Amino acid sequence: MADFKSSRTVEDGPVPPSPTMSTSPQALDLDHLPDGYYRSINFIGSLVAVCLMAISLYLGFVLPVNSLTAINADLGPDPSYNMITTMFTLISGVAVLLVGRFGDIFGRRYFLIGGQFLGLIGAIVCATAKNVPTVIGGSALCGLAAAVQLTFTFVIAELVPNKARPLVNAAIFITTFPFAAFGGIIAQKFIANTEKSWRWTYYLNIITCGLSVILFAFCYFPPGWNVKHKGDSKLNALKKFDYLGFVLYAAGLILVLLGLSWGGSSYPWNSGHVVGVLVVGFVSLIAFVIYEIFVPLEQPLLPMSLLKNRGYTATVCSALVGNMVYFSMSLLWPEAIQALFTTDAIKTGWLSISTGTGVIVGEIAAGILMKPLGHSKYQLIASTVIITAFSGALAAVNQNRQSLGIAFTAIGGFGVGYLELITLIMCPLYCKPEDIGLASGFLGSAKQVAGTIATAIYIAILQNRLxxxxxxxxxxxxxxxxxxxxxxxxxxxxxxxxxxxxxxxxxxxxxxxxxxxxxxxxxQSFQTVFLASIAFGGIAVIAALFSVPVDEKLDNVVAAKLSGTGASQEAFNETEKTHE
The missing domain is CATH 1.10.150 (DNA polymerase; domain 1)
Structure with missing residues (x-):
């Protein structure tokens, strides 16, 4: 990998930080990194480990969600088999904020090793399961692992200069392409052509999780506690952690997601199970916000100062509402294919890859183009407009217009991918380098909630129209x-x-x-749903209009440095002190 430098003027060793760089104790200027840093075994091993971690995320969800019927037929029948994917999304959505925040405070090394190890155990449990409840339990472990795996977008990003973050993330997304775009087909091929059928989905995850655990253990040494908090103790940090805030947040999120998952499927929307769970969940989330605003906390779970940042809030809103529009394509397009064009599982899989392929291509394109094009705000606006236009255009699809559906989902998916990448880059740049996990974790958590809400709305509209x-x-x-x-x-x-x-x-x-x-x-029923998605898209466009450009922050600042790649982080910090 290139060193992201046009020239080298500094020898390998402690160098005083540039006076114009971030004041974070972890941040460095690109020119002050040792020669060969980005060619070191530790950096390359960490990069490969993160790519494997990203692949594990897709293997843990995309393939199983396309194997549910086969799993239930083999191990069931069990009416709770849908909980296999519900458990995954529920736990990962709740835990990702906590993982990001704890990683900011204590360092990410052991969270990544532990998360991938949990993914390994979860995959083993699922691969060897003899009944559906065992697969659900394994999926819970995979969901915990996914909360860590979702951090792949910033684990490497904080180790490279800000200007290289889009390109590096694009490279990571390229490695996920086979499973993100063709995961459904791969799952169906496993089921149809292998003796172990759907279990191969989890065998692959065992391989990727196992390899990444080894690479993280031997190569990934980011700034730890001693660098982040000199003079403070871990026990003191644990005492200051916002436990009540986390309980309110986690309880509210779990109850809301459960209520939305149950409504219209396990129970009627007006049943006491659904209404009670949703009411208590939303009350808990409201209490969490009030608590975070008015209670003086040394270490709040979600500092309200972050949400007061107009750029960050607008970008998050664009991302999560745009994600809601995306769900109208990713969720309903496969159903539309089966209802309008074919019931053959393999053919359905091939036709439905248009959305996922478009998303990955959009992510890669954004990574390549974001920095050279500049005008990040207008790129954000353009991507939300594309998503809204082509999601709404799907309302024109009927049983005689299959090609239009493929084209519109591919182009709309491209807009989703573009939006995904640039918001992943923009959000952390609105905060301090040491809060990158918090900023990205909240973004990921909010998108999980938005996706679940969108799913419930779309399914309800579709069923009512039918x-x-x-x-x-x-x-x-x-x-x-x-x-x-x-x-x-x-x-x-x-x-x-x-x-x-x-x-x-x-x-x-x-x-x-x-x-x-x-x-x-x-x-006609799908038409109503796709037209309804325009409302979400319009909100995303409006939010994008209030965003703040980050072009000037795509600079040479490196948020964190691996140890074992030349001069230590501690040496850089000691040198900084001598120049104050």
């Missing part, structure tokens, strides 16, 4: 084609199964007409 559209369109088409009115009840009862041959008075011509009417009803 309840109206299916009986209306199918009945009208069947009667016009000659079906006796007395057979309508039987017809509507059999539509969901797809077997219409037992309906009295049915003919081949009526079956063709009814099949097309079912697709029309689905396309």
């Amino acid at each position: 309840t109206t559209n299916l009986p209306r369109d199918v009945s009208a088409a069947a009667l016009d084609a000659g079906l006796p009115k007395s057979s309508l009840v039987d017809l509507l009862e059999n539509v969901s199964s797809g077997d219409l041959s037992s309906v009295p008075g049915i003919t081949d011509n009526i079956i063709v007409v009814v099949t097309d009417a079912v697709k029309t009803a689905y396309s």
